[in-house]
């Protein structure tokens with residue numbers, strides 16, 4: 001099997017269409033076609049937004065992050081492509097034609113049963129356990145950032161916000177409110193901008209909810225708006241933290257097995273140290289898959 005080239009020549013990357021906009025970059029579907037006969041492979045190419053040099057350093061960190069990850073439940077890094085001399089660069093990743101979990105569940109809802117949802121959940125857990133072993137916090141774990149490789153394999157993607165936890169601390173503190181929807185944020189991430197493996201576990205609980213509601217918008221309250229600089233959102237963020245403090249949580253999705261909802265509630269423990277670890281969640285889900293009583 002030929003080793004993937006990690007250096008892609010821009011002249012052989014044929015643009016096909018835009019896949020979407022991620023954290024500070026857009027991702028395009030391209031065909032890498034050095035022979036020029038359309039037999040080349042399809043790839044997902046993440047381009048840095050032009051003339052945002054400040055992001056260049058961040059982007060290089062993202063490339064370094066994803067190129068160091070080797071796990072079947074994490075989207076594969078293929079290489080980089082330099083353009084404009086070495087002034088600009090793009091990240092080349094494997095292209096998964098089934099797209100994100102959100103579109104997949106909306107399209108295939110009728111033939112995805114709870115056993116398969118649990119299989120997806122266990123794979124996301126495995127990917128997160130691997131990330132944790134590398135001291136990374138994802139910070140943007142959501143169904144929109146999970147890709148479907150096949151009907152029995154999903155992969156975590158979009159490492160634009162991923163940070164390394166410093167060796168002497170258990171969390172990463174960002175200096176400014178992120179651009180992510182607070183709907184997926186743990187309370188301490190909203191109030192103190194603190195991100196840890198345990199705040200990723202909170203987000204995993206939200207992903208479980210998305211899985212078992214087949215990412216239907218009606219089933220969960222509107223994604224509370226972005227934290228950002230529009231003035232009214234701090235009050236929305238504080239309102240959310242207050243009702244969480246009073247133990248309000250998302251209601252169980254329709255037909256969600258009670259033991260799965262119990263698992264979500266465990267992930268949503270207000271105090272981060274009361275939340276389970278990804279390895280214990282993975283074990284629990286594995287037993288649910290085995291004795292699946294659906």
Ligand SMILES: CC(C)(Nc1nc(-c2c[nH]c3ncc(Cl)cc23)ncc1F)C(=O)NCC(F)(F)F
Nearest residue numbers: 019020021022027044095096099100145146157
């Ligand atoms: C920002 C971007 C492009 N958005 C989309 N990617 C793909 C999409 C479809 N197939 C893909 N194969 C690889 C990659 Cl990196 C993306 C896609 N499909 C739809 C998107 F909106 C993305 O990265 N989303 C996170 C992901 F879906 F990947 F988890």
